[in-house]
Amino acid sequence: MERKSSYYRMVVFLATVILIVFLTPCLVTAGNSGVKIGLLVPLTGRAATIGQEVRDATLLAVDDINRGGGIKSLGGAKIKLIVADTGGKPEVGMSETERLIKSEHVIAIIGAYSSGVTFACTQISEKYKVPHLVNISVADKITERGFKYIFRISFKASWNAIANLKFAHWMGEITGKKAKRVVFLYEDSLWGQSTAKAWRKKAGEYGFEIVGDFPHPTNLMDVTGTVSKIKAVNPDIIFEIGVTPDAILITKTMREYDVYPNIARICSGGGHSDPKYFEAVGKAADCEFLNLMWSPLMKHPRIKDTNERHKNRFGYDMLDFSGFAYTAPWVLVDAINRAGSTDNEAIRKALSKTDLGIDDPGILLAFPIRFDETGQAPAEGCFAQWLKGVKEIIYPKKMATADPVWPAPKPW
Amino acid sequence: MFDPSLIVEGVISGLLIGGVYSLLAIGLTIIFGVLGVINFAHGELMMIAMYVTLVISNSFQVQPYFAFFLVLPLLFLFGVFIQKFLIQPVLDAPPDIQVLITLGLSIALQNIALLIWGPNYQSLQVSRNQSVIHFLGYVVSVPRLLAFIGALTVSGLLLVFLKKSNLGKAIRACADNREGALLIGIRVERVFLVTFGIGAACAGVAGVFIMPFFYTSPHIGLTFILISFVVAILGGLGKIEGALVGGLIIGVVESLGGILADESIKQIITFSLFIIILFFKPSGLFGKKLR
Numbered sequence: 001m002e003r004k005s006s007y008y009r010m011v012v013f014l015a016t017v018i019l020i021v022f023l024t025p026c027l028v029t030a031g032n033s034g035v036k037i038g039l040l041v042p043l044t045g046r047a048a049t050i051g052q053e054v055r056d057a058t059l060l061a062v063d064d065i066n067r068g069g070g071i072k073s074l075g076g077a078k079i080k081l082i083v084a085d086t087g088g089k090p091e092v093g094m095s096e097t098e099r100l101i102k103s104e105h106v107i108a109i110i111g112a113y114s115s116g117v118t119f120a121c122t123q124i125s126e127k128y129k130v131p132h133l134v135n136i137s138v139a140d141k142i143t144e145r146g147f148k149y150i151f152r153i154s155f156k157a158s159w160n161a162i163a164n165l166k167f168a169h170w171m172g173e174i175t176g177k178k179a180k181r182v183v184f185l186y187e188d189s190l191w192g193q194s195t196a197k198a199w200r201k202k203a204g205e206y207g208f209e210i211v212g213d214f215p216h217p218t219n220l221m222d223v224t225g226t227v228s229k230i231k232a233v234n235p236d237i238i239f240e241i242g243v244t245p246d247a248i249l250i251t252k253t254m255r256e257y258d259v260y261p262n263i264a265r266i267c268s269g270g271g272h273s274d275p276k277y278f279e280a281v282g283k284a285a286d287c288e289f290l291n292l293m294w295s296p297l298m299k300h301p302r303i304k305d306t307n308e309r310h311k312n313r314f315g316y317d318m319l320d321f322s323g324f325a326y327t328a329p330w331v332l333v334d335a336i337n338r339a340g341s342t343d344n345e346a347i348r349k350a351l352s353k354t355d356l357g358i359d360d361p362g363i364l365l366a367f368p369i370r371f372d373e374t375g376q377a378p379a380e381g382c383f384a385q386w387l388k389g390v391k392e393i394i395y396p397k398k399m400a401t402a403d404p405v406w407p408a409p410k411p412w
Numbered sequence: 413m414f415d416p417s418l419i420v421e422g423v424i425s426g427l428l429i430g431g432v433y434s435l436l437a438i439g440l441t442i443i444f445g446v447l448g449v450i451n452f453a454h455g456e457l458m459m460i461a462m463y464v465t466l467v468i469s470n471s472f473q474v475q476p477y478f479a480f481f482l483v484l485p486l487l488f489l490f491g492v493f494i495q496k497f498l499i500q501p502v503l504d505a506p507p508d509i510q511v512l513i514t515l516g517l518s519i520a521l522q523n524i525a526l527l528i529w530g531p532n533y534q535s536l537q538v539s540r541n542q543s544v545i546h547f548l549g550y551v552v553s554v555p556r557l558l559a560f561i562g563a564l565t566v567s568g569l570l571l572v573f574l575k576k577s578n579l580g581k582a583i584r585a586c587a588d589n590r591e592g593a594l595l596i597g598i599r600v601e602r603v604f605l606v607t608f609g610i611g612a613a614c615a616g617v618a619g620v621f622i623m624p625f626f627y628t629s630p631h632i633g634l635t636f637i638l639i640s641f642v643v644a645i646l647g648g649l650g651k652i653e654g655a656l657v658g659g660l661i662i663g664v665v666e667s668l669g670g671i672l673a674d675e676s677i678k679q680i681i682t683f684s685l686f687i688i689i690l691f692f693k694p695s696g697l698f699g700k701k702l703r
Contacts, residue, residue: 188676216675219635224425225670225678228418228551248533248627256553256625257544280533280627 034080035071035342037062037332038100040111040121042088047114050321054113054136055083056314057325060306061362065333068361073340079333086112090120097124107342108133110328113321115139115157122150131335131347135328136321143376149344151351151371153331154293154324155379161198164239164266164291167383167395169206171264175406179236179263183212185226185250187242195241195268211235220246227253236263240272244280247271251281255412263407264289273320278386287408289394290384294323294365297391298382298399303364323364330362331369366396421550422671423664428553430663431560432618436636437643437655438567439614445650446587446607448507449499452514454640455633456521457612461487461619462628463529469536469623476536476623477558483616491612492605499608500601518633525630535627559621566617567656570610574652583607587650642686648696657697661685 042051086093125132172178186192392402574580647654669678
């Protein structure tokens with residue numbers, strides 16, 4: 001009896017040892033077969049809500065990739081997303097980037113929303129030669145530093161300003177009703193000033209004559225002076241950029257004095273695309289054109305389907321950032337798949353040869369995703385028009401939900 | 413660019429909005445003149461009046477001006493309440509305590525509004541309130557004209573009330589010399605209650621009249637408090653006539669600044685004028701001469 005029990009003990013011990021020795025490598029391999037990608041977003045601080053929205057869309061994309069079989073050339077390896085909080089601060093972003101690379105051993109990084117933070121983080125990624133895909137930040141300089149490992153699918157801020165001019169020109173071409181006299185109406189902080197600067201520089205190229213250049217401070221109390229001046233110069237188009245309360249006051253005052261451009265108001269994001277703006281001014285915003293980064297309303301079956309799943313999972317529709325956030329992991333996975341390895345140099349090379357479009361899996365962006373030698377994709381936003389209280393997509397043409405009304409009639 | 417008709421229109425629209433600035437500043441200045449208290453919650457009183465106007469106009473589908481009849485007594489009572497329970501107990505305390513009380517009240521009111529009406533910007537959707545008339549070929553906005561007439565009527569009535577009625581005289585007596593007023597048998601505490609009520613009602617009426625061509629949000633008071641301080645100080649703190657004239661001056665200067673320069677530069681013009689006037693008249697346009 002005594003002997004038998006010690007025999008069993010021996011067997012159990014040996015079995016345990018064998019199990020540990022043989023299974024540990026299996027566990028380790030399982031861990032290794034997951035490919036780690038880092039995501040830098042602000043989850044605390046002022047930009048926290050936007051950070052969460054970006055994270056949600058990215059998570060959805062990663063889950064979709066994994067459910068669809070992971071990275072095929074790496075034997076169906078799954079993506080593991082490591083989310084790091086930048087707090088919206090460049091210095092935190094930098095140390096988090098370093099942590100992702102040195103302790104988490106991520107093979108690529110996505111992020112980091114705020115341009116200032118991205119600017120700093122990409123320096124670290126470049127230093128460690130880790131491919132970094134910029135998903136949302138728009139500051140021009142991010143891809144103008146001669147970096148090799150930085151790629152960007154979002155557009156440059158200056159392109160966005162020019163996109164308004166381009167759009168107005170394009171509308172004139174397709175409808176035959178060309179605009180000539182234009183007015184710039186913009187808030188006077190860096191945001192509005194830099195946009196207006198780009199407008200001034202390029203307006204001539206698109207055949208516009210600048211008849212008014214009207215900056216204003218934020219939280220205006222009275223805008224009657226500017227509105228009378230707009231009336232006096234009789235513009236065809238007003239290009240606008242500003243925050244919500246000022247957009248409300250400008251629209252209300254224009255309506256009060258019955259001042260409206262001959263052809264259209266073309267507004268850059270910010271206040272004019274804020275649902276609160278539309279709630280406050282109602283019908284008076286009708287027929288305004290909006291320049292948006294992206295929109296879940298763009299007509300495409302994949303966008304519709306993705307937005308539905310996004311809404312089911314997180315409880316809200318995709319937002320202007322979500323399209324770029326969702327597409328980013330798919331762009332990386334495409335590159336890793338073609339590289340067939342997790343080697344940084346191989347991924348960088350594959351990224352630089354990226355050629356994706358809306359017909360490729362997971363891509364929600366309308367423009368071709370190809371990177372030039374600076375790592376910049378030829379990105380563009382979309383244009384919508386408020387028509388009878390609904391935001392209708394006008395451009396890109398193949399994703400339009402309605403025909404544009406041009407010239408726009410007075411909405412009152 | 414310097415079309416003379418633009419300048420005339422600028423002067424007109426400046427005078428019109430200036431009337432509202434005047435009324436708002438009169439409320440601030442009367443409270444300071446009589447009680448010696450700077451009411452930092454003045455903009456928030458206006459904000460509450462704006463929301464009340466909005467609610468009344470939207471729920472009964474009436475012209476916003478009907479709200480006047482509710483806002484006037486409501487804000488008056490609210491002012492009395494503030495004076496009775498918040499200011500009166502600290503009236504003899506150092507001024508910084510009073511500042512803390514009114515500042516605290518302003519923050520509390522902002523957050524209460526946030527709780528009740530949410531953070532969104534709201535504005536009136538009544539269609540008929542947006543129209544202009546042409547007067548001698550110049551465009552005049554009707555809601556602004558009504559605001560101007562309303563504000564000036566209320567200010568005028570208030571001046572007559574202070575000059576002619578017994579209560580008005582008592583208010584002026586308290587402003588002049590509190591101890592003296594007490595000695596001749598004026599019930600100073602009651603006069604203070606009425607004064608704060610009047611001050612609050614002025615802010616309320618300004619809120620009613622500005623609502624048709626403005627928007628409101630819980631933080632809108634901050635936009636207006638600065639301009640009402642400028643107007644009140646320009647006219648001479650405590651001087652009702654001063655606030656009246658000061659409001660019109662600031663209104664016209666702002667409006668002309670917007671036309672001759674632009675909206676960004678007009679603030680520089682306004683504040684430069686403010687500094688120049690105070691340089692020559694340190695106690696304001698209607699203030700006592702300092703020796």
